[in-house]
Amino acid sequence: MTPLPAEGTAAGPTDGRHADIGTRDPHPWDTPAGASAAAGVAWIAVLSLSAVPAISSQELFGAIPPWLLPAQIGIVLALLTAALIVRGLRRLWRYSLIAGALILLPAAGRLFSFDLPALQSMLGSTPFDTRMQAEQTGRFAVTLGMIVVLLAIGLRPTDFFLTPGRLTAPIRPVPMLGFPKPDSWRRFGLIWGFGVASALAIAQFLVMRPELSSLPSLLPMAPSILIYAALNAFNEEMTYRAPMLATLEPAVGGRHALWLAAVYFGVAHYFGIPGGLLGATLSIFMGWLLSKAMLETRGLFWAWWIHFLSDVVIFSFIALTLIG
Template sequence: MMNQSLLTKPTAVSGPQNRTIIVAAWLSMLFLSRAPQIILQEFLGIDMSSSILQWWLGIALCLTAGTFIWSVLRPLRGYFIVLLTVYGGTTVLDSLTSTAVWQSWFGGQTAAWAVRFFGERLGVVLLALLVTAVLLLLGQSRQDIFLTRGNWQVSSGLRWPGRPKPLGWGVVGPAVALLLAVLFGWGLLALSPGVQRQWPALIPLLPFVLLFAFMNAFGEEMAFRAGPLSQLWRVIGERQAVWLTAVWFGLGHFYGGIPSGMLGAIQSGLVGFLFGMAMIKTKGIAVPVLMHLLIDTAIYVFLAMTAV
């Protein structure tokens, strides 16, 4: 009874109500993204870095409560619960990572590169597991939240010249991601001429690079894509849901992304759209995680270069 009263499987609505829900979903996403912080800090000079998480938590809590009051918002309840979980979990993780015990394990900024990055990526994985647990406890199945391998053979709409059979997402997705990984890696090196290219010294770090890239890929795809996307696509449609989560993902990289700023936000948003399309078409997490892993590997190779 609790599962059914709190969170039912999202269903599509039509007509004017659907337009209202789409507008509500986009507006709520913007309020629960970096957009307010970007506007206040970059254009008005008001620093929100210390209070943005409290802002997100308050807005997410109000929106979740609003779904019990305003019937129009009810189809978005699952989406709001996911964002409330993300920001609530982030608040708890921020407190956890600042404790003496965590610092003694992972050492903060003074620790070795591998130890420090493992601690950081562990936080992302824990957040993903929290989002997964909340949705499963609220009655969602693994299929509902894309926690399956998915159908790698589903058509991407692209074909080899002269061949009638379209290529599957299991081929196109990783191929595009590999190309982007090469371009990202080249771009990072081109923008950082002072980074030493000591390739032999990187070899011992490659297992850590792959581990951290996988942890980050799975964590972000589960917490920041599968979670919200699974609650939106039946309500506002596949394309709207993919773009909405991609914009949210891109805005999240404005501060602290690699690269950051407007360039980082646009790049991450477009890549997030590709990941989202792979997820929504294959109905699984495996292909987008593999794509994300390939791109993150290039980024972590670059970060490893800064440590040798």
């Protein structure tokens, strides 16, 4: 097995380790020749279309302006126009359409009610079912819409990682995390999957301080917690990560694509659980880890698995607050 270079070191665009994804050219880790301008524009676009403007407005003025969504749609249209007419930016045309879908599909989903009491009753009609069913069903509808968009722009399911991938693929070494050699993703994924979930459980417990006597009350909700955690992990991976990686990696290289997807995913959790600056920072790391899994295994499984374990922890604490 040829060792992979560590994170931050170069991997040539023709090293043959990346499968053909939607084009005849291999997908480089470094920025492809002639793509520097596209990479810079991609960073500006992703930051502008992420939660960064909303966070800034909330912190500076105490509210998110109603014109933010139209402004971001305008940015998408400007990006698409530039990608169609500027030679150096043509490689971003697929991403521009995905960026539009990332804004419009969730907005369209909010126009419909996905509250399905019959489905809630099938899962036990617990307070957690009432809290999660409509939200997760709506997100699944958005995910299906995103898959349709990806197919419509000429990508195959394997192009956007809708496949388990190579479960034992070698990792790109990360000495700072204790992996100086190209270990198997089976080892890396298991260690970091359970490690992240355990750290998250400890942190949530210290913050919330739930009564230990309340833990048995989670048992009736356990099936719903597992089902919705699995669904949420799939929804977020196939809506917010796979489309960005599939369209940005061929355009600007794996390193830029990984960090662009990680930042976009992470800053969105400023308003989530855990939230705030710390929550966003930790979520950027999580986004980096999950993007790394998807790119290096060329599939969904390890990204979904690590995400799923963390969501089980988060959803369990949400359930505790509902019964508290």
